[in-house]
Amino acid sequence: MQHSSIHWFRKGLRLHDNPALLAAATDCCCLHPLFILNPSSSQAGTNAQRFLLDALRDLDGSLQKIGSRLFVVRGCPEEVFPSLFHAWGTTRLTFEVDTEPSARQRDATVAKLAAQHGVEVIQEVSHTLYDTERVLALNEGKAPLTYKRLQSLLATLGPPEKPAPALTQEHLQGCHTPCQASHDTDYGVPNLEELGQDPTNVGPHLYPGGETAALTRLDALMERTAWVCSFQKPRTAPTSLSPSTTVLSPYLKFGCLSVRTFWWRLDQVYQGQEHSQPPTSLHGQLLWREFFYTAGASIPNFDRMVGNPVCLQVDWDNNPQHLHAWREGQTGYPFIDAIMTQLRTEGWIHHLARHAVACFLTRGDLWVSWEEGLKVFEELLLDADWSLNAGNWLWLSGSAFFHQYFRVYSPVAFGKKTDRDGAYIRKYVPILKDFPAEYIYEPWKAPRAVQERAGCLVGTHYPQPIVEHGVASKRNLGRMKVAHARKGNKSPMRHQAHFTSSCHPSCLSLPQAPSESHWLVPQWPNHKGKSPRPRGSEPHKDIQAVVSYGSCTTCPVLTHFAQPPCINPFPSPSLRLATWLLPPPQKSTPTPSTCPKKVCHPSI
DNA sequence: CGCTTTGTTGGCTAT
DNA sequence: CATAGCCAACAAAGC
Numbered sequence: 001m002q003h004s005s006i007h008w009f010r011k012g013l014r015l016h017d018n019p020a021l022l023a024a025a026t027d028c029c030c031l032h033p034l035f036i037l038n039p040s041s042s043q044a045g046t047n048a049q050r051f052l053l054d055a056l057r058d059l060d061g062s063l064q065k066i067g068s069r070l071f072v073v074r075g076c077p078e079e080v081f082p083s084l085f086h087a088w089g090t091t092r093l094t095f096e097v098d099t100e101p102s103a104r105q106r107d108a109t110v111a112k113l114a115a116q117h118g119v120e121v122i123q124e125v126s127h128t129l130y131d132t133e134r135v136l137a138l139n140e141g142k143a144p145l146t147y148k149r150l151q152s153l154l155a156t157l158g159p160p161e162k163p164a165p166a167l168t169q170e171h172l173q174g175c176h177t178p179c180q181a182s183h184d185t186d187y188g189v190p191n192l193e194e195l196g197q198d199p200t201n202v203g204p205h206l207y208p209g210g211e212t213a214a215l216t217r218l219d220a221l222m223e224r225t226a227w228v229c230s231f232q233k234p235r236t237a238p239t240s241l242s243p244s245t246t247v248l249s250p251y252l253k254f255g256c257l258s259v260r261t262f263w264w265r266l267d268q269v270y271q272g273q274e275h276s277q278p279p280t281s282l283h284g285q286l287l288w289r290e291f292f293y294t295a296g297a298s299i300p301n302f303d304r305m306v307g308n309p310v311c312l313q314v315d316w317d318n319n320p321q322h323l324h325a326w327r328e329g330q331t332g333y334p335f336i337d338a339i340m341t342q343l344r345t346e347g348w349i350h351h352l353a354r355h356a357v358a359c360f361l362t363r364g365d366l367w368v369s370w371e372e373g374l375k376v377f378e379e380l381l382l383d384a385d386w387s388l389n390a391g392n393w394l395w396l397s398g399s400a401f402f403h404q405y406f407r408v409y410s411p412v413a414f415g416k417k418t419d420r421d422g423a424y425i426r427k428y429v430p431i432l433k434d435f436p437a438e439y440i441y442e443p444w445k446a447p448r449a450v451q452e453r454a455g456c457l458v459g460t461h462y463p464q465p466i467v468e469h470g471v472a473s474k475r476n477l478g479r480m481k482v483a484h485a486r487k488g489n490k491s492p493m494r495h496q497a498h499f500t501s502s503c504h505p506s507c508l509s510l511p512q513a514p515s516e517s518h519w520l521v522p523q524w525p526n527h528k529g530k531s532p533r534p535r536g537s538e539p540h541k542d543i544q545a546v547v548s549y550g551s552c553t554t555c556p557v558l559t560h561f562a563q564p565p566c567i568n569p570f571p572s573p574s575l576r577l578a579t580w581l582l583p584p585p586q587k588s589t590p591t592p593s594t595c596p597k598k599v600c601h602p603s604i
Numbered sequence: 605c606g607c608t609t610t611g612t613t614g615g616c617t618a619t
Numbered sequence: 620c621a622t623a624g625c626c627a628a629c630a631a632a633g634c
Contacts, residue, residue, distance in 0.1 A: 233605075234605045235605095280605090351605085352605065355605065359606095402605095404606090406606085406607090406633085406634050407605085407606040407607080407634095408606060408607070408634095409605095409606060409607085410606075410607060410608090413606085413607065413608090414606075414607090473607095474634090477634070
């Protein structure tokens with residue numbers, strides 16, 4: 001039987017490893033490669049749309065080389081297909097399985113329409129390493145919620161399938177694509193203006209879209225055997241001026257590159273070599289992708305908080321000003337602002353840079369819902385991938401998968417680890433480029449003269465920090481604690497929790513409050529050992545200080561030293577021990593509000 | 605793939 | 620030479 005096939009491209013914008021496309025070409029006399037452009041359904045920004053158009057042009061070019069063409073049709077699939085089936089005399093429709101809930105709904109509708117028109121439907125899995133349905137079935141229909149769990153499930157399935165051969169001219173022997181002279185005007189790939197995008201709005205064309213670019217990039221990376229084998233994601237730098245990771249993610253998102261092709265190419269490079277392992281290796285990265293795809297395919301309302309069974313319910317603030325400042329790179333934290341600028345202009349940022357800004361927006365500093373961040377990433381990232389985007393926002397906001405919410409990224413310290421001089425900031429926030437390294441991460445701390453010399457006054461040319469990280473992150477830690485406490489059927493928060501966010505731990509060991517003021521006598525262990533010098537004995541032996549109790553009845557306030565302090569007058573071990581000497585404080589219950597940091601922490 | 609504070613260790617210098 | 624003090628580097632704890 002000779003079919004008239006439509007292969008419907010959505011993701012999977014490639015000829016290699018495209019089993020559904022091969023199925024379309026089998027026993028086929030007439031092939032229509034189709035892409036349906038539905039601009040109203042896309043949240044993608046200008047850079048991402050350019051990437052898509054690149055990919056479509058590349059695909060059309062590749063199809064032309066083997067004697068076919070791409071048909072780009074505007075509209076929504078549910079409305080477009082009936083007329084296409086009719087006009088093209090279609091008997092078979094093929095497409096790649098898309099696991100996203102909205103896509104599945106769309107595809108179910110289209111499959112129904114096809115059945116009504118007597119059109120056979122063939123769907124093939126090739127966007128993920130494994131058939132997510134199979135993985136879910138292995139796990140009693142539920143998404144594995146840890147990476148380890150996924151790994152053990154996949155271990156029973158064995159390695160992923162090998163990629164299917166690329167479509168070639170030979171596959172299309174006797175198969176014809178009917179093309180009019182008016183093809184370009186009727187079905188051509190549009191440009192940005194036609195999509196309602198301002199073409200002057202695009203950034204540098206660093207990552208051109210398409211299968212050809214994807215395979216070229218893959219080839220170049222696979223040349224670097226040592227780099228591939230030693231790859232460990234946490235050791236790559238978010239501040240690198242040229243990407244320290246593969247930047248294959250945009251190509252994987254659109255399916256310009258097959259994940260199975262990538263997997264097996266890595267496997268080839270690994271052969272006979274010592275190499276890193278999941279989760280940090282490059283194979284490990286592809287498994288993370290699989291992890292979130294599996295989660296996104298089965299967890300209801302995966303991209304929302306409400307109605308999402310794995311998501312911590314948090315009382316995020318509605319704060320459009322903060323959200324806007326974050327999006328536009330105007331937070332006053334240079335590292336955050338640099339990352340957001342790179343995102344807006346180039347459409348790709350390093351994974352750890354995403355960590356830093358996602359944490360900052362949500363649980364770290366601004367306490368804005370991760371759903372808002374997700375929408376911004378959806379628009380600005382070339383690789384915005386529904387499952388990965390939602391999954392990682394859940395992760396970074398501490399809403400699911402990741403529960404150690406007290407691990408907060410510092411907008412100041414994190415970037416310094418890999419970029420002490422702030423070259424990354426200087427590149428993306430050039431107004432700060434002349435600040436000395438000492439102040440580049442915290443320009444507001446620079447003395448006026450330094451700011452003047454740098455040609456940038458904080459508060460005038462560059463914003464003051466919109467929040468004080470130290471204060472905001474501590475407050476948010478408390479709010480996360482509340483969210484977690486509400487979640488479980490655990491007992492109500494212990495009294496201690498009130499202290500710990502704002503008071504020195506040593507406060508807690510004071511049984512009762514004293515009536516007046518008291519001598520604080522540092523103590524230290526006796527050193528009778530044989531070591532020539534007792535380690536840890538540096539604290540001065542005879543320092544005494546006066547403490548009193550202010551408005552906070554449990555936190556001692558260091559009033560003054562009884563003797564002029566030496567250089568290191570009051571090291572903490574002494575203080576800890578000294579607190580034991582204090583008379584017990586009252587039993588009244590202080591709240592954080594009556595116990596501000598300043599009262600509890602004199603300049604000790 | 606967290607940060608900060610606190611604690612330990614060994615090297616070094618001045619006395 | 621023994622000792623006190625300082626420092627950097629690292630480890631551990633606690634949030």
